[in-house]
Structures are given as C-alpha cells and as structure tokens.
Amino acid sequence: MTVGIIGHYRCGEHDMGEHHPENGKRLTAISDQLIRSGLDYVVRQFDSKPIDKRLLLLAHTQEHIDFVFDNAPNEGEENFTVGPDSVMNAKTHTSILYSAGAGVDAVDLVMNGSLSAAFCTTRPPGHHAEHDKGMGFCFFNNVAIAAAYAKQEYGLKRVAIVDFDVHHGNGTEDIIRNHFNATPEDDKGYLFCSSYEYPLYPFEIIESDTPPVINTPLAATTKGPDFRKAITEHWLPALRKFKPEIIFISAGFDAHIEDDMSQVSLTEGDYRWITDELKTIVQEHGQGRIVSMLEGGYHLGALGRSVVAHINGLIGN
Numbered sequence: 001m002t003v004g005i006i007g008h009y010r011c012g013e014h015d016m017g018e019h020h021p022e023n024g025k026r027l028t029a030i031s032d033q034l035i036r037s038g039l040d041y042v043v044r045q046f047d048s049k050p051i052d053k054r055l056l057l058l059a060h061t062q063e064h065i066d067f068v069f070d071n072a073p074n075e076g077e078e079n080f081t082v083g084p085d086s087v088m089n090a091k092t093h094t095s096i097l098y099s100a101g102a103g104v105d106a107v108d109l110v111m112n113g114s115l116s117a118a119f120c121t122t123r124p125p126g127h128h129a130e131h132d133k134g135m136g137f138c139f140f141n142n143v144a145i146a147a148a149y150a151k152q153e154y155g156l157k158r159v160a161i162v163d164f165d166v167h168h169g170n171g172t173e174d175i176i177r178n179h180f181n182a183t184p185e186d187d188k189g190y191l192f193c194s195s196y197e198y199p200l201y202p203f204e205i206i207e208s209d210t211p212p213v214i215n216t217p218l219a220a221t222t223k224g225p226d227f228r229k230a231i232t233e234h235w236l237p238a239l240r241k242f243k244p245e246i247i248f249i250s251a252g253f254d255a256h257i258e259d260d261m262s263q264v265s266l267t268e269g270d271y272r273w274i275t276d277e278l279k280t281i282v283q284e285h286g287q288g289r290i291v292s293m294l295e296g297g298y299h300l301g302a303l304g305r306s307v308v309a310h311i312n313g314l315i316g317n
C-alpha cells in the first residue's frame with residue numbers, strides 16, 4: 001500500500017495567540033515522531049498546493065468566504081475574530097489555503113492511483129466550520145470540501161466521512177444536512193459518522209442512528225473497549241450497508257488518555273484498531289481509498305504517537 005503524507009510548512013504559521021493549544025508545534029511534533037519511527041522513509045511526502053478559492057463554495061456560502069478573506073489581517077494589523085475560538089492572524093489566510101488544498105490534492109493522488117491512502121497534516125483544522133460560519137479553531141471545513149470535490153471531479157456516488165475527534169463534527173454534519181441537502185430519504189451519496197464525548201464542546205448534539213448522520217456520543221468515562229464497542233455497534237454496520245467508494249477521516253486525536261482536552265481515555269492501539277476497521281470496509285467497494293485529515297490532538301507526544309499508529313494502520317505495517 002502506497003501511503004502519502006500531504007501538508008505544507010505554511011500550515012504551521014497560523015497562530016491564535018500565546019499558549020493556544022491549537023498551534024504550529026503540533027505539526028512539528030508529528031513530523032518529529034514520523035522521523036523517530038522511521039515512517040518518513042516509508043511514506044511518500046508531498047507539499048500541498050493552495051486551494052483554488054472557488055472550491056470553497058463546495059461546502060460554504062459566498063458570504064462566509066468573503067467574510068473570512070475580506071477581514072483577514074495583513075502583516076502588522078490586529079488579529080480578527082471570525083467566530084467563537086477562531087482567530088486569524090496575518091498568516092492565517094495562507095495557512096487556510098494550504099490546509100484546504102491538502103485535501104483536494106490528496107483526493108487527486110488517491111483517485112489517480114498514485115496513492116492508496118493519504119494523511120493530510122492540515123491546520124487550521126476544519127470539522128467545526130459550518131457552511132456559513134467558522135468556530136472552534138476552524139474556518140473552512142477541509143474534509144467536507146475534499147469529499148464534495150471527490151464527487152464533483154471523479155463522479156463518486158458513495159462518499160463516507162467518519163470523525164473520531166473527541167469533539168462532535170458539527171460543521172460537517174451541518175454541511176451534509178444544510179449545504180449538500182442530504183436527508184434520510186435522499187442521502188445525496190453521503191454518510192457521516194461522528195463519535196464524541198458528550199457533554200463537551202460544541203454541546204448541541206442530537207444522537208442519531210439514522211443515515212446520513214450517525215452521531216455516537218461517548219461518556220466521559222469511555223475507555224478503549226467501550227469506544228470499540230460503540231463503533232462496532234453504531235458505525236460499522238452503517239458503513240458496510242453504505243458501501244463507500246472512498247472514506248474520508250476527520251482524524252482528531254484529542255480523545256487520547258494523555259490529552260487534557262477531554263476525559264475520554266483512548267490509546268494509540270485504539271486509533272490503530274479503528275484505522276484497520278475502516279480500511280477493511282473500504283477495501284470491499286472502494287479499493288482501499290482513504291483520505292484522512294488532521295483535526296484535533298493537543299498533547300504533543302500523544303499526538304505524534306497516535307498519528308504514527310494511524311499511518312501504520314493505513315500502510316498495514
């Protein structure tokens with residue numbers, strides 16, 4: 001299996017202020033751990049290209065796109081707050097373009113057969129960004145844009161997005177329901193599965209076992225075996241029935257036991273397990289195609305080790 005890592009050093013330059021947990025050190029921690037593990041010799045590494053801004057319309061309104069870019073500060077200007085917990089500095093505009101661009105590039109590389117699977121080291125992250133607003137460290141929904149691009153550019157009929165970040169992918173759900181207009185009667189070719197600690201940010205969640213949205217809340221006391229049971233019961237049957245031609249992953253690693261962002265206690269082994277399960281499913285109808293995009297994960301050591309476990313799963317090491 002040829003697995004690629006796609007990102008750009010300019011994704012590390014977006015900065016929401018001193019001591020903010022969502023910072024550029026996260027990407028350095030991942031690349032350091034890839035080197036330490038020897039995986040940097042095994043995977044192919046690509047620089048992402050900035051996204052063509054017109055592709056942002058795949059998941060967002062023109063008003064939201066204009067609001068973000070018209071207010072993006074220049075060098076020397078004050079930071080601009082786009083929404084709750086989403087602050088732009090002078091570098092953010094560029095980081096956004098390379099971050100969203102990584103997903104589109106990953107789709108191209110996976111669909112043209114250069115790669116079987118790709119992991120995008122994106123930041124700012126995307127899964128809290130709704131179709132008309134940014135929030136929760138996110139501005140544009142990288143994974144939803146990439147998923148819509150896969151359908152538009154390559155004519156895929158069944159696209160699954162799964163999200164194991166410890167926070168609910170409210171932005172992705174919003175875009176699936178309100179921008180792609182997917183309903184239980186007509187899923188428009190999308191299935192979205194999200195597991196998340198509840199109650200926890202962004203709090204307003206409706207549990208759902210009805211496609212196109214599977215919302216799987218997890219108690220704060222959740223450990224690996226409980227997580228695997230919930231995924232096995234709620235996600236895997238829905239995914240098998242859906243027969244995805246590609247799986248997108250909102251890969252957040254903030255449910256790790258060492259990560260202070262949540263109480264849920266997963267380990268690298270759990271991230272490896274879910275990667276293996278998703279790979280098995282997509283091998284049946286989607287030639288093993290996976291595009292995984294970084295979301296959360298704030299304990300630098302745990303983040304690096306979890307990403308290595310996830311990529312080893314993608315490779316099948």
Ligand SMILES: [Zn+2]
Pocket residue numbers: 165166167252254295296297
């Ligand atoms: Zn998160």
